[in-house]
Amino acid sequence: MGNKETIVDPRGPIIFDIRNLWAYYGEKPAVKGVTCKIPEKRVTAIMGPSGCGKTTFIRCLNRLHELSPGARVEGEIFLRGKNILEIDPVVVRRRVGMVFQKPNPFPTMTIYDNVLAGYKLLGIRLRREEADRLVEEALRKAALWDEVKDSLHKRGTYLSGGQQQRLCIARALAVKPEVLLMDEPTSALDPKSTAKIEELVVELKKTVTIVIVTHNIAQAGRVSDYAAFFYLGELVEFGPTSQLFTVPRDKRTEEFLKGKFG
Amino acid sequence: MRSILWRKFKDRSALVVITVLAFLPALPLFHILYGIFRLGLPAFSWNFFTHLPTPPGEPDGGVGNAIVGTLMLSMLASVLAIPVGILSGVYLSEYARGRFGEVVRVAADVLQGVPSIVLGIVGYLWLVRPMGHFSALSGAVALSLMMLPVIVRSTEEILRMLPYTLREASLSLGVNYWRTVIKVLIPTGLVGITTGILVALSRIMGETAPLLFTAFGNPFWNFNPLQPVDALPLTVFKYAISPYQDWIRQAWGASAVLTLMVLGLNLISRILARRLSGDGK
Ligand SMILES: Nc1ncnc2c1ncn2[C@@H]1O[C@H](COP(=O)(O)OP(=O)(O)OP(=O)(O)O)[C@@H](O)[C@H]1O
Ligand SMILES: [Mg+2]
Numbered sequence: 001m002g003n004k005e006t007i008v009d010p011r012g013p014i015i016f017d018i019r020n021l022w023a024y025y026g027e028k029p030a031v032k033g034v035t036c037k038i039p040e041k042r043v044t045a046i047m048g049p050s051g052c053g054k055t056t057f058i059r060c061l062n063r064l065h066e067l068s069p070g071a072r073v074e075g076e077i078f079l080r081g082k083n084i085l086e087i088d089p090v091v092v093r094r095r096v097g098m099v100f101q102k103p104n105p106f107p108t109m110t111i112y113d114n115v116l117a118g119y120k121l122l123g124i125r126l127r128r129e130e131a132d133r134l135v136e137e138a139l140r141k142a143a144l145w146d147e148v149k150d151s152l153h154k155r156g157t158y159l160s161g162g163q164q165q166r167l168c169i170a171r172a173l174a175v176k177p178e179v180l181l182m183d184e185p186t187s188a189l190d191p192k193s194t195a196k197i198e199e200l201v202v203e204l205k206k207t208v209t210i211v212i213v214t215h216n217i218a219q220a221g222r223v224s225d226y227a228a229f230f231y232l233g234e235l236v237e238f239g240p241t242s243q244l245f246t247v248p249r250d251k252r253t254e255e256f257l258k259g260k261f262g
Numbered sequence: 263m264r265s266i267l268w269r270k271f272k273d274r275s276a277l278v279v280i281t282v283l284a285f286l287p288a289l290p291l292f293h294i295l296y297g298i299f300r301l302g303l304p305a306f307s308w309n310f311f312t313h314l315p316t317p318p319g320e321p322d323g324g325v326g327n328a329i330v331g332t333l334m335l336s337m338l339a340s341v342l343a344i345p346v347g348i349l350s351g352v353y354l355s356e357y358a359r360g361r362f363g364e365v366v367r368v369a370a371d372v373l374q375g376v377p378s379i380v381l382g383i384v385g386y387l388w389l390v391r392p393m394g395h396f397s398a399l400s401g402a403v404a405l406s407l408m409m410l411p412v413i414v415r416s417t418e419e420i421l422r423m424l425p426y427t428l429r430e431a432s433l434s435l436g437v438n439y440w441r442t443v444i445k446v447l448i449p450t451g452l453v454g455i456t457t458g459i460l461v462a463l464s465r466i467m468g469e470t471a472p473l474l475f476t477a478f479g480n481p482f483w484n485f486n487p488l489q490p491v492d493a494l495p496l497t498v499f500k501y502a503i504s505p506y507q508d509w510i511r512q513a514w515g516a517s518a519v520l521t522l523m524v525l526g527l528n529l530i531s532r533i534l535a536r537r538l539s540g541d542g543k
Contacts, residue, residue, distance in 0.1 A: 064434060069359065094436035104427040108449045118435040121445045168431070175435060 006249045008239035010039035010226055015179060015209045016061065021075035023056050023065055030056040032233040033075075038179075038226075043205050045220035045241065046213045048230035049256065054213045057230065058181045061211065062096040063089040079178075094118075097172035098181040102188050103164035105156035105171070112152040114167055115139060118175035134174055141207075142170035143200050162193025169200065173208070180204065182212040186219070198223050217257060221245055229253045298517050305515025315481050315497070318506035325516050327483050331398065331491035332520070335477060336467055338402030338487055343409035344459060350410075351417025351455075352443055367418075374411035381407045382472035390476060396490040401477030405469060409462035416458025420451040453534050460531035464524045470495035494520045 016038035023031035030053045038044050046054045059065040060073055063084065077084050084092045105114045115135045119126055126134065135152070139145040144166040148159070156167050165185060172180055182201070186194040201210055201223045214220050220227055220241065227241040229252070237244060237253045248254040313324030350370070354363055385404030390396055424447055432442040448455065466472075470493075473479075478490040479500065494516045501513035 062434060064430065067433065090436045090438055092436075093434055098430075098434040100427055100430060100434075102427055104425070104431040106428070106431065106446060106450070108452075117432070118437075121432055121435060121437040121441060123441075171431075171435070 006237040006239075006253075007036055007235065008243070009037050010042070010240070012042075013040040014038065015040040015080060017076075017078040017081075019076040019078070021057075021060060021077060022073070023053070023060050024070075024072040024074075025056075025068060026070040030233055031060065034235040036228065036235055036238045038209065038211060040209050041205055041207070042225040043201055043210045043212060043223050044226040044228065045224035046211065046228050046230065047215075047217065047220050047256070048236075050215075052230040053233040054230055055183055058098075058183060058211055058213055061179070061181055062093050062098055064093070064098065094175055095177055096179040096181060097175065097177035099165070099168050099172055099183070099185045101184045103161055103168050105159075105164050105167050107155070107157045109156060110153045111148050111156050111159070111167060114156040115170050115174050117171055138170040138174035139167075141173050141204065142166045143196065143203075144170055160193070162189050162196060165189060165193065165197060166200070169197075173204075177208060179209045179211065182210065184213050184215060187215060194219075217259075229256060231256070295521070298514065298521050301511075301514035302516075302518025302521075305511050306518070310512070310515055311519075314483065315492075315512075318504065318509055321508075323508070323512065325492075325494065325497050325512060325519070327480065328492040328494045328497040328516065329519065330483070330485070331477065331480070331493045332467060332495075332523075334398055334485070334487065334491055335402050335405060335473070335493055336463055338398060339405035339409055339466060340459070340463065342402060343406035343413055343462065346406075347410050347413025347459075347462075348417050348448070348455060350414045352421065352448070354414065354418040355421035356439070356443060356447070366414075370411040370414045373407065374415075376407075377471075378404075378408060378469050379471035379474070381405075382475055385472060385476040393488070396476060396478035398477050398484070398487045398489065398491040401473045401491070401493070402487070404472035404476050405466040408466050408469065408472065409459075412462035412465065413455075413458050416461070417451075417455050420454035420458070421447055423454075424450055453537055457531045457534045460527045460534070464527040464531075467524055467527070468495055468520055470499050 014037045018037070019035050021031055021034040022029055032053075034057065046058060048054050056065055061077065061084075065071050066073060066089070073085060075085075079092070079095065084096075106117055109117065112135055113120060115138050116126070116131055119131075119134075136145060136149075139148065144163060147163060148167075151158075156164065159167060165188075169180075169185075186197050189197065198219060201212060204210060205225075212223065224241045226239065227244045228235055229237045229244065229248075229250070231252050237248060237250045239249075244253065245257060248257060309322045310324045311329065312326045313322055314327055315325065316323030350366060354367060357363075358366065381404045384407060385400040389400035389403060393400070428446060428450060429442055432446045433439070437445070473493055473496055477493055477496070479496045480490040480492045484491045497516045498513045498520070501509040501516065504510065
């Protein structure tokens, strides 16, 4: 079990305060008693071998986990001091956006409508200029504007995989979330698109907190300020990336970083 | 040497036999189409489409009322079956876990196997008896019971085919499940769902049995759903068994109209289905 010395509280403002979080599929726990604090406007990387509960963990943070059949969550997750397990999940998901492993733009919508999906699907009406402005702003933030500004009214699915993933980032950013969860956002992409998304992640932390799951240790090293290491559902170690990478406090973290498993 | 030749010969003949057999189901279809159009098309005329039926021997009779009736019945049946069918399909694919879903699913399958004349009796019991007279509405109810299982199962299958990531994309934007169904899943599966509806429609348009004790038939113009109406299959049925030459000629004509309608629907659903599998990624 992760003990006090291996879980280091971040300095500066905290956005998520997670206390003794357990997440189950049926009777089987996939996240076991995780306690940690996620720093605001920083990139936090979630690492660990396959099946250790990384995806399950971040899906608790926007309450997507509970939609899996038989899923259950215990513990507390404070988002700016309010336990999100006690507020309407729909509200939580507006504040905590998510980008998935495989790009998933809406196939029936244009690029423009995809970006505005967070408004259109909820029936929120926008004035034309406001909509245009939101689309441009989100696409610029997602570093996609220059590539698509002349084809905004084409289907989102016509874009390349990497572009589709940035479109999904733009879609998540358009509703102005406080946190952006990313579950291995580059694992389905080529190296060039991956580099682009990594750059983007570093750029985005100026305005939004990022929690990114990654299988790629080097990627965690490049983009993250803080890193968490999960093993068999437990949070083994949490701390500044530089510290965790150079002087890991737990033997399992060290072995993982050396490529012993995963 | 001989044995190789012999095997080759067997191989060849098997291919020929299979090809011929494969063509066999198409043969009656072409024969029917040929027969219907050869005997039916000559009956087509302006009057045929726009006039009311006339007594045998009187010229210029038509099946205008039956065409109107068939369209009315199809439309009413669609109005009844489409919303219910889509909603049950959505329920089965998105919400049904466990026993109740299984019950609905089995019910749809059983309904699909119920003989159409029995559905006619259902329409009779539900509406004709209480109302005291035949009506288009009762016929449409019987027909909608035929459409229902087709729409339910095709909607369910289409929605199940949509990837879970599509639902997640919407849910993660703070859209609730119901809106996700209405605004994302149904539009994404729309082509497939529409195809299912057209298949269901083309199945019911040619049905006679469910209409015998419901819509009943009506030799006059009727646009009121609460009154009996004529329908093309009823016309075919009545005229084809009559001894009169020109009624029999018109029965062929009515068959041709019906066949064209069904072929048209099939064609549209095929085009849609092609779009679904083609660029519908
Ligand atoms: N829908 C589910 N139903 C039941 N068990 C599940 C489900 N999803 C995941 N699990 C189990 O929960 C555990 C954690 O899974 P999770 O997907 O969170 O791991 P992960 O760290 O994201 O793995 P990966 O690196 O392969 O993505 C695994 O043992 C997995 O088998
Ligand atoms: Mg995962």
